Amino acid sequence: MSTSQLLSGIEGVELSIAFPKKGINGYKKLFGQNIKYYVFQEVRDNNKKMLFLNPVFMEIINDSDPDIVHIHGTEMAQSLSMLNTCNNKKVSTVVSIQGMVSIIAKHVLADLPVKVIYSRTLRNIILRDSVIGLRKIFINRGKNEIETIKKAGHIIGRTTWDKACCSQINPGAKYYCCNETLRNEFYNHTWSIDYCEKYSIFLSQGHYPVKGLHYVIEALSIILKEFPDTKIYIGGKNILKGSSLKSTLSLTYYNKYIKKLIKKYNVESNVVFTGHLDEKQMCEHYLKANVFVSASTIENESNSLSEAKLLGVPCVASYVGGVIDRINHEVDGYLYQHDAPYMLAYYVCEIFRNQEIALKFSANAREHALKVNNGKENLDTLLSIYNEIC
Numbered sequence: 001m002s003t004s005q006l007l008s009g010i011e012g013v014e015l016s017i018a019f020p021k022k023g024i025n026g027y028k029k030l031f032g033q034n035i036k037y038y039v040f041q042e043v044r045d046n047n048k049k050m051l052f053l054n055p056v057f058m059e060i061i062n063d064s065d066p067d068i069v070h071i072h073g074t075e076m077a078q079s080l081s082m083l084n085t086c087n088n089k090k091v092s093t094v095v096s097i098q099g100m101v102s103i104i105a106k107h108v109l110a111d112l113p114v115k116v117i118y119s120r121t122l123r124n125i126i127l128r129d130s131v132i133g134l135r136k137i138f139i140n141r142g143k144n145e146i147e148t149i150k151k152a153g154h155i156i157g158r159t160t161w162d163k164a165c166c167s168q169i170n171p172g173a174k175y176y177c178c179n180e181t182l183r184n185e186f187y188n189h190t191w192s193i194d195y196c197e198k199y200s201i202f203l204s205q206g207h208y209p210v211k212g213l214h215y216v217i218e219a220l221s222i223i224l225k226e227f228p229d230t231k232i233y234i235g236g237k238n239i240l241k242g243s244s245l246k247s248t249l250s251l252t253y254y255n256k257y258i259k260k261l262i263k264k265y266n267v268e269s270n271v272v273f274t275g276h277l278d279e280k281q282m283c284e285h286y287l288k289a290n291v292f293v294s295a296s297t298i299e300n301e302s303n304s305l306s307e308a309k310l311l312g313v314p315c316v317a318s319y320v321g322g323v324i325d326r327i328n329h330e331v332d333g334y335l336y337q338h339d340a341p342y343m344l345a346y347y348v349c350e351i352f353r354n355q356e357i358a359l360k361f362s363a364n365a366r367e368h369a370l371k372v373n374n375g376k377e378n379l380d381t382l383l384s385i386y387n388e389i390c
Contacts, residue, residue: 003181006379008034016064018057020078027056029063036064043077045140050081057085066091067390073098074145083148092389094154094176097162099300102142102169107298107320108135110209111339112257119253130253131209149173154389156382159322162300176385181375182307185283191312191362195287199352201232202289202313204282204304209254212295212318214261215341219295221265222345227352231270233285238273286311290358291351297338299323309333310373312366314358316347326372332364 008015018027018038030037038060043050061069069086071079071093079095086093108131109117117131124130128137149155149169156176157163163175201220206213216232223230239255240262241247251259262271274285286292292308294317299305301322308315309332317323318338327333334347351358371377 002184003375003379003382004035006181006375007382010383016060016066018060018082020076027060038064040078043081045077045144047077051077051144052084053088054081054085057082058089061085061089061091068092068094068386070386071095071148074148075099075101075141077141077144080144080148080151083151087151093152094156094385094389095148095152096156096178097158097166097300100142100145100162100165101138102145103165104210104298105135105138105142108138108209110212110214110297112209112214112254116253116257121251121253121256122249124252129208134208154385156385159301159325161322161325176381178381178385179372179374179378180301180303180306181378182303182310182373183279185279186286186307186310187375189283189287189311190366191287191314193355193358193362196290197231197288198290199227199230200288200290201230201348202235202285202292202308203232203295204235204292204307206234206258206295207236207255208252210297212297212338213258215339215344216293216295217258217261217265217267217271219341219345219348220267220270222342223348223352224267224270226349230352231272233272233274233289235274235277235282235285238275240268240271240273282307283311286313289313291316291348293344293348294318294323295338295344296320296323301326306369306373309365310369312362314351314361315365316344316351318344328364328368331361332368333361 007013016036018040020042021039022042024039024041027038027040040056069091071082073079074095083093112131120130124133146169149166152173155166155173156178157166158177158179205211220232239251239259262268286308292313292315294302294305296318299321305315305317305326315333317327317333317335319335320338327335329335336343336347
């Protein structure tokens with residue numbers, strides 16, 4: 001069960017969850033099973049008035065009357081807005097770290113050619129999400145994020161990386177470690193080497209540079225020399241399918257670069273974009289994979305990696321950020337230098353050619369993940385944090 005389901009089922013706990021939605025003015029209140037929901041209007045990064053004191057959040061706080069407000073994530077403007085509003089109302093708060101855009105901004109360029117960094121498609125121009133545009137967005141959001149962390153008295157994290165980053169921004173905040181409880185579906189299945197598609201690789205996503213798909217395509221060209229039947233499945237929009245004007249206009253320049261690499265290495269028949277995957281479909285793709293790869297240039301924990309480990313899928317992950325706390329090299333997976341695709345290729349081939357390694361990683365990864373992502377233990381830890389703060 002999710003943390004919210006577990007929390008709301010405790011006698012004496014009244015749980016409210018607030019989340020943003022486009023097109024909402026003010027907020028709307030909804031009622032679920034043991035949970036109240038508040039759907040609120042988005043907060044813009046540059047709306048200084050709403051960031052300082054948000055009247056919508058003030059109404060939500062007055063209506064829900066919380067003992068503590070748990071703010072999930074620091075990446076978006078609503079986090080700072082809620083923290084400032086709670087501080088004004090003298091309501092206790094704790095801030096959970098998810099990703100950290102102020103740090104991710106340093107890693108967005110991902111060794112890409114200068115032309116790819118600065119070139120734009122029509123979509124990039126409209127949405128300002130070219131490679132250099134994303135970096136600017138992350139830098140701007142990072143200013144609010146840094147202010148959020150500086151003002152937070154209590155912070156929940158889960159890796160050495162997020163603890164290091166937060167302590168350097170706000171050494172005075174109290175840091176608590178509380179691991180993540182994952183989506184329900186991933187606790188109900190176990191990977192089997194007999195069920196998986198041999199010589200297949202799964203990436204949960206690769207739509208923007210931080211996820212490192214350009215490295216994986218290069219690694220694939222090396223893997224194919226020994227295992228020519230290898231296929232890589234990538235979660236998300238199919239950038240190879242469709243020649244309509246609409247599909248062409250929706251591509252980013254990074255998408256075009258990936259298409260160019262696929263053609264350059266002649267791997268068109270070895271790359272499959274799955275389209276959008278829901279929770280169940282995602283789980284099915286993990287289970288069918290021979291290897292799961294996390295190739296990011298930076299990550300905190302990587303929930304995708306944790307989901308793969310929980311299922312027992314053999315994993316290869318880049319040695320970045322908080323990922324180093326989730327893989328014990330050569331015990332429950334392989335770690336490699338993120339900008340060394342030849343090493344990624346080497347480790348994938350090691351798993352392909354050696355069934356014993358795959359089975360060892362599978363068993364050890366699942367055992368470790370069941371401890372780290374134990375819903376009951378994580379709930380107990382969270383409750384103890386809430387009690388200490390209150």
